[in-house]
Amino acid sequence: MLKLRLFVCLIFGILSFLTSANGWVFAQETPNIVWIMSEDNSKHYLKLFDPMGAETPNIANLAKDGVAFDRAFSNAPVCSVARTTLISMVYGPRLGTQFHRRIELANMPKDWKMFPAYLRDAGYYTTNNSKKDYNAVETKGTWDASSNRAHWRNRPDGKPFFHVQTYTDSHESSLHFKQTWVDSPDLQTDPNAIELAPYHPDTPLFRLTYARYHDRIKSIDNRVGKLVEQLKSDGELENTFIFYFGDHGGVLPRGKGYINESGLHVPLVVRIPEKWKSRSPFQRGDRTDGFVDFVDFGPTVLRLAGVEVPDFVDGEPFMGQGIARKEVEARDRTFGYADRMDEKYDFCRSIRIGDWKYIRNYQAIYPDGLQNNYRYINLAWKQWRELFKAGELNPAQSAFFLPKPAEQLFLLTDDPHEINDLSTQAEHRERLIAMRDELTGQVKAMPDLSFIPESVLVDEAMQDPVAYGQAAKDSIANYVDIANLALLPPEQAMPQLRKALQSKDAVERYWGYSVCSIFGERAAELTSFAENSIDQEANLLVRLRACEFLGLTQTSNPVPVIEAILKESDSAVVNLIALQSLVFFKDGPSDYQVEIDLGSIKTIDAQVMRRVGYLMGIPEAQIKKRTKELMKRDRK
Numbered sequence: 281m282l283k284l285r286l287f288v289c290l291i292f293g294i295l296s297f298l299t300s301a302n303g304w305v306f307a308q309e310t311p312n313i314v315w316i317m318s319e320d321n322s323k324h325y326l327k328l329f330d331p332m333g334a335e336t337p338n339i340a341n342l343a344k345d346g347v348a349f350d351r352a353f354s355n356a357p358v359c360s361v362a363r364t365t366l367i368s369m370v371y372g373p374r375l376g377t378q379f380h381r382r383i384e385l386a387n388m389p390k391d392w393k394m395f396p397a398y399l400r401d402a403g404y405y406t407t408n409n410s411k412k413d414y415n416a417v418e419t420k421g422t423w424d425a426s427s428n429r430a431h432w433r434n435r436p437d438g439k440p441f442f443h444v445q446t447y448t449d450s451h452e453s454s455l456h457f458k459q460t461w462v463d464s465p466d467l468q469t470d471p472n473a474i475e476l477a478p479y480h481p482d483t484p485l486f487r488l489t490y491a492r493y494h495d496r497i498k499s500i501d502n503r504v505g506k507l508v509e510q511l512k513s514d515g516e517l518e519n520t521f522i523f524y525f526g527d528h529g530g531v532l533p534r535g536k537g538y539i540n541e542s543g544l545h546v547p548l549v550v551r552i553p554e555k556w557k558s559r560s561p562f563q564r565g566d567r568t569d570g571f572v573d574f575v576d577f578g579p580t581v582l583r584l585a586g587v588e589v590p591d592f593v594d595g596e597p598f599m600g601q602g603i604a605r606k607e608v609e610a611r612d613r614t615f616g617y618a619d620r621m622d623e624k625y626d627f628c629r630s631i632r633i634g635d636w637k638y639i640r641n642y643q644a645i646y647p648d649g650l651q652n653n654y655r656y657i658n659l660a661w662k663q664w665r666e667l668f669k670a671g672e673l674n675p676a677q678s679a680f681f682l683p684k685p686a687e688q689l690f691l692l693t694d695d696p697h698e699i700n701d702l703s704t705q706a707e708h709r710e711r712l713i714a715m716r717d718e719l720t721g722q723v724k725a726m727p728d729l730s731f732i733p734e735s736v737l738v739d740e741a742m743q744d745p746v747a748y749g750q751a752a753k754d755s756i757a758n759y760v761d762i763a764n765l766a767l768l769p770p771e772q773a774m775p776q777l778r779k780a781l782q783s784k785d786a787v788e789r790y791w792g793y794s795v796c797s798i799f800g801e802r803a804a805e806l807t808s809f810a811e812n813s814i815d816q817e818a819n820l821l822v823r824l825r826a827c828e829f830l831g832l833t834q835t836s837n838p839v840p841v842i843e844a845i846l847k848e849s850d851s852a853v854v855n856l857i858a859l860q861s862l863v864f865f866k867d868g869p870s871d872y873q874v875e876i877d878l879g880s881i882k883t884i885d886a887q888v889m890r891r892v893g894y895l896m897g898i899p900e901a902q903i904k905k906r907t908k909e910l911m912k913r914d915r916k
Contacts, residue, residue, distance in 0.1 A: 310402075311556040312432070312520040313581050315444045316507060318500040319359065319411075319451040320536050322529035323352075323547040324477075325497045332475040334494040338505035339524055339549055346522070346551035347562040353573040353614040353632075354528040357536055357543030358621050360413040362528045362574060367394045368416055369578040369593035372617055374726040376737060376745030377415035379620040380537075381887060383734070383853055384742045386416045392592055395578035397421045399442050402587045405435035411446040433514065442581065445507060449499040452531035455489055456657045462488060469494040477542070477697050479534060479676050480660075481667055489660040493532060521584055521599075522551040523577070533661050534680055538648060539618040539628040539639055540698050548572065550599065559584055561598075561605035570608040571632075572598045573615070615722055619730055623887040624652040625860050627730055631719045637698065638715035639688040642730075642763055645797050645832065649681040651863050653890045653900060686766045686798055687716060720764065724757045731759040732787060733821055735853035755785070762791040770802040781809045786819040793825035800832050807835045820845050820854050828861055831872065838865060839872050843880075852885040859891035866895065884910040 323329040354362045364377040372378035376386040396406040407430040432441040471487035511517040529535040529543035552560045575595030583600025598608045616630040627642040668681045676699040689703040702708045741748035762780045765773040780792030796803040813826035831838030845858045866874040876895045889907040
C-alpha cells in the first residue's frame with residue numbers, strides 16, 4: 281500500500297510539472313483575480329484619492345489590505361473605447377477602436393486574442409457580469425460566461441477564476457433627473473459641503489448634481505462591500521486579488537468624453553491576498569505614485585496568473601512575479617486619446633509625464649461644449665451653456681464653449697484642473713517642444729489611425745486595422761506633419777500648406793484645409809484654393825473642410841455647400857461629419873441659418889439621426905423611432 285501511495289504521488293508530481301510547463305495550472309498553484317468596475321467616475325469623487333470626495337469605507341478597506349494607485353489612468357475618457365483598450369491590451373487608435381459608438385467593429389489580427397482567452401487556455405474559468413461594449417470583434421474563447429448571471433460560483437470544482445463585475449450606479453444616466461427632483465431632492469450628501477471644480481459655475485443646481493453623484497459613489501461602495509463578503513463567505517478572499525477601479529472619468533460636465541484629468545484619471549485599488557503577497561511588489565497598506573494605465577491591466581492579470589504575456593501588447597505588467605516596486609514607481613507617463621463620442625467628433629491626444637500634461641487638439645475649431653445630445657439631458661450641462669450665452673461666466677468657466685488652442689501645456693501640481701495653459705509662455709517653451717515631440721513620435725509609431733477620416737477606415741480598414749495602419753504608416757506620418765503645421769507661425773507654414781492643398785492625396789488636402797481653419801483669418805491668402813475646391817473637388821470631406829475654412833473667415837456661407845454634400849453622400853459617416861459642421865455653424869457666433877431636408881439625406885443611422893433631430897428640433901424621445909423608420913427605408 282505504501283508503494284502504491286508513493287507511485288500515485290510520483291505520477292501527480294510529474295503531471296503537475298508537465299502541465300505547468302505547457303501553461304496549464306491547478307487551482308492551488310495560482311490565485312483568483314476579480315475586477316470590480318464602477319462606471320463613469322474619476323478619482324476626484326472618492327475621499328480615498330481626493331479630499332473633497334465621498335467616503336468609501338469598503339474601498340478604503342481594500343486599500344488597507346492592498347495598494348492604492350494615486351496615478352492610474354484610463355487611456356480614453358469613454359466606456360467603449362476604454363473597455364476595448366482593457367480587453368485588447370492595445371491602444372485604441374492603433375487597433376481602430378477609438379470611436380465611441382462604433383459604426384463598424386474592428387477585427388483584431390488573427391493570431392491575437394483578448395486577454396481572458398489566454399487565461400482560459402491556462403485553465404481559468406472566466407466570467408463577465410455583464411457589460412462588454414467592445415469596439416472590436418470578440419475573439420473566440422474569451423469568456424466561459426458573460427451575462428447578468430455570470431459568477432465564479434458556477435465554475436467547475438478546483439478551477440481558478442477571473443471575474444469582472446461592473447456596477448452601473450454611478451453611470452451618467454444617474455444624473456438625468458428631472459426638474460421635479462430638483463424641486464424636492466432626496467440626498468445623503470450636503471450640497472453646501474461640496475467643493476466645485478473652478479471651471480464649473482457655483483449654482484444650486486451644480487451643487488445638487490455634485491451631491492447626487494457623491495451619493496452614487498457611496499452606493500458603489502456598498503456594492504463593493506457585498507461582493508467582498510461573497511468572496512469571504514466562499515472561502516476565496518485570501519486566494520483572490522481584487523482590483524477596484526473606475527472605467528474612465530466622471531460625468532459632471534467636462535469629465536466623461538474629455539481628455540482632461542477629470543476624464544482620464546481613475547481610482548485604482550488592488551487588494552493583495554496574504555497567501556499570494558509574494559506576487560506583489562507592494563506591501564499591504566502601501567500607496568504608490570507609479571503611473572499605470574489601462575493597456576497595463578491585462579498584462580498585469582496575466583503575470584499574476586503566471587501566464588505568458590503576448591508580445592503584441594502595448595502595456596507592461598505592474599504586479600506579478602518578477603516585477604520590482606522600484607520599476608513600477610519609476611514609471612512616469614501615460615498616453616490619452618479622445619475621438620468621436622456618439623455623434624460628436626473631436627480628435628485630441630495627450631501625454632502626461634510626471635506632473636506635466638500636454639494636450640494636442642487636432643480639430644481645435646470645435647469647442648468642447650458643442651452639442652452632444654446625451655450629455656445635454658443633464659440639467660447642469662444645459663444650465664452651464666445658458667449661463668455662457670448670457671455672458672455670466674468667468675474665463676475659466678467660459679473656455680468650454682470656445683475654440684480650443686491647437687496645443688496646451690499644464691503643470692498639474694499648481695493647476696490640477698487644467699485651466700491655466702502655459703503653452704504660450706516663453707519660460708516653458710523648451711518643455712512644450714519636448715512634450716510635443718514625444719506625442720508626435722507616439723502617434724507616428726503606432727501609427728494613429730485617426731489621421732485617416734473615419735469614413736475611409738470603415739470602407740477600407742476594419743477587417744484588419746493593425747495591418748492597414750502598418751501599410752499606411754508612412755502616409756500617416758506625413759498627415760501628422762501636415763496637421764502639425766498648425767503649430768507654426770502662419771507665414772512659416774504657408775509654403776507647405778500650399779503644397780498640401782495641391783496634393784493628389786485627398787487626405788493631405790483634408791488636413792491642409794483643417795490647418796487653414798485653425799489659422800482662420802491668418803490664412804486668408806489661401807481662400808482662393810478653398811473656393812476652387814468647392815467648385816471642383818471630388819472628395820466630399822475635402823470639400824467640407826474647404827467650406828468650413830471659408831465659413832470661419834466669413835468669405836462665403838458654408839451652409840449650402842454642406843447641404844449639397846448631404847444630398848450627394850452615400851455614406852452615413854460622411855453625413856455625420858458634415859452634420860457636425862452644420863451644428864457648429866448653427867450654434868456658433870455666426871449668423872448662418874440652417875434648415876435640414878431630412879428626405880434628401882440618402883443614408884441614415886442612429887448617430888446621424890441624433891444630429892438631424894437636434895437641428896430639426898425633434899424631441900429626443902422621438903429620435904429613435906424616426907431612426908428605425910428611416911433605416912427601414914434605406915434597406916428597401
